[in-house]
Amino acid sequence: MKFAISSTLLTLAAGLVSAATIESRLSCPQATRFGVVTLSKSTVKAGDSITINVDLRCAVQNFGINAQLLDYTLEVPASSNNGFQAPIMLGRHSIAHGALSDTLTTTIPHGFFVAGSNYNVVLTNVYPIAGTDGSPVVVEGGVLTPITVQV
Template sequence: MKFALSATLLSLASLALSASVPPSQQCSQATRFGVASVSPNGTTLNADLFIQKISINVNFSCGIQQFNIVPKYLDYYLEVQEGNNGHQPPILLARREFKTGATSDSFTVKIPHGYFFPNAKNVVAIWNTYTTKGTDGSNVFVKGGVFVPININATV
């Protein structure tokens, strides 16, 4: 009887403790630098037109709440991830300072006039620069990235 009562109380205490874990604890390691989306997504943008805009949205809630990664600066690039051979350098889409108290960043940008090569695997790269504590307690700037695939028709 004593064992059953102890086991029941222990189970209830464990249940109460697990229920009090904040939702941020459900974040995966992959979300620490942000969860990004680009639209239109799944369509091919025509580099010849250069009138097409993309909307970028990045949610930093998990990184801020669980990993204490609070962005300071955000750099958005159009990059070729694989098989580039140095032909297409990264193209800066935007450089933004993260607003104090914010948990996301959203904006629309026009695809710039650049050279895009056939079969290149383009991504929108979001580089999150944030501070961490150095060995003496001072702030050290480090960065991490998130990549979202995007299709762009070739211009060369």
């Protein structure tokens, strides 16, 4: 009798924990696993100041992704790149283990922008995972946010 009650309580507790995990994953879709990017401006030109905020709560708390580095680049998507539009580095930050956010304030450089091209601010999250023997393997994943660059 004691065992039946204990196993029932354990099953109920496991169900509640599982439901909490499912609910937290639902509030953090897979696309947020590397960070959620917010731009202070969606249209810029060379010389403009821009602030890029990154929310890493879902990455850290729900997916266990703890960034070591965050790279910020301005890129033309491969599908519309003429082959001569290289990514432009906006910044790189080293991140403390478990950090839940980051902010980069920078100036859009006077690069060679092409009128009518699509651009994205790309956040690349560089983070360690456990290798097959438990040793760290550094991998990366990223998210992009569209931005208009006026020429």
